[in-house]
Amino acid sequence: xxxxxxxxxxxxxxxxxxxxxxxxxxxxxxxxxxxxxxxxxxxxxxxxxxxxxxxxxxxxxxxxxxxxxxxxxxxxxxxxxxxxxxxxxxxxxxxxxxxxxxxxxxxxxxxxxxxxxxxxxxxxxxxxxxxxxxxxxxxxxxxxxxxxxxxxxxxxxxxxxxxxxxxxxxxxxxxxxxxxxxxxxxxxxxxxxxxxxxxxxxxxxxxxxxxxxxxxxxxxxxxxxxxxxxxxxxxxxxxxxxxxxxxx
Ligand SMILES: Nc1ncnc2c1ncn2[C@@H]1O[C@H](COP(=O)(O)OP(=O)(O)OP(=O)(O)O)[C@@H](O)[C@H]1O
Ligand SMILES: [Mg+2]
Numbered sequence: 001x002x003x004x005x006x007x008x009x010x011x012x013x014x015x016x017x018x019x020x021x022x023x024x025x026x027x028x029x030x031x032x033x034x035x036x037x038x039x040x041x042x043x044x045x046x047x048x049x050x051x052x053x054x055x056x057x058x059x060x061x062x063x064x065x066x067x068x069x070x071x072x073x074x075x076x077x078x079x080x081x082x083x084x085x086x087x088x089x090x091x092x093x094x095x096x097x098x099x100x101x102x103x104x105x106x107x108x109x110x111x112x113x114x115x116x117x118x119x120x121x122x123x124x125x126x127x128x129x130x131x132x133x134x135x136x137x138x139x140x141x142x143x144x145x146x147x148x149x150x151x152x153x154x155x156x157x158x159x160x161x162x163x164x165x166x167x168x169x170x171x172x173x174x175x176x177x178x179x180x181x182x183x184x185x186x187x188x189x190x191x192x193x194x195x196x197x198x199x200x201x202x203x204x205x206x207x208x209x210x211x212x213x214x215x216x217x218x219x220x221x222x223x224x225x226x227x228x229x230x231x232x233x234x235x236x237x238x239x240x241x242x243x244x245x246x247x248x
Contacts, residue, residue: 001026001158001190002047007056009042016042018214029184029191031205038211040194044160048080049073078106081151081159085166088147089135095146096131102154121149125179141172145179152183161193165200177203198237202226210236
């Protein structure tokens with residue numbers, strides 16, 4: 001479904017991604033972990049063609065995104081659902097219109113179909129009946145759930161989550177984890193989650209990619225990563241700081 005080969009990206013003289021390579025099969029569920037600033041968000045922006053690499057290949061469904069026109073990229077992006085940090089809802093649109101947005105963008109204009117699909121995903125995230133509420137009336141966790149509903153309403157083949165639970169309390173984070181698992185299991189959707197939350201990584205990632213200093217340090221099953229005896233992996237997973245190494 002996704003193939004990344006020798007992907008490198010620098011900003012000025014700062015090499016952020018250094019010869020990254022991995023593949024994601026259809027229906028797989030991957031967690032990407034790594035320290036702040038290692039390039040996780042930059043990497044997933046490459047997967048949807050929001051950034052293009054200095055060198056390397058990014059293929060989605062067999063098509064190389066590198067060198068595609070903006071028009072071609074728009075078609076590729078329709079295969080994706082995205083939930084980024086902060087739900088990024090449109091403040092001036094109500095819940096139903098926020099969720100309908102990706103459907104309308106892909107050309108759907110059948111209002112009864114739109115209403116049906118909006119209700120279906122609102123049900124899935126347990127927010128049935130909130131159609132007419134404005135984002136400002138919702139808690140952070142509810143906004144996240146609306147963001148999740150919006151990310152799946154057009155039935156994407158792949159869903160990307162960038163820090164879906166950052167900034168939420170542990171109980172709300174747990175509910176978002178459960179909803180992400182529900183989405184994965186109901187739609188058999190290929191899922192990639194970037195997270196600092198090891199519980200979320202463990203629950204959602206059947207496979208875990210640990211990025212370190214711009215490279216794939218470890219790409220293995222969740223069991224192998226969480227039981228790894230490698231000192232750096234253990235230190236990261238347990239969140240132990242070596243003060244000499246931390247750049248505050
Ligand atoms: N558009 C840009 N222009 C210049 N530098 C950038 C740009 N986007 C990202 N960077 C730099 O690339 C590096 C990696 O950023 P990125 O946002 O991918 O980190 P991250 O692993 O997602 O971190 P976090 O866990 O804090 O979200 C950072 O040093 C950042 O400053
Ligand atoms: Mg990030």
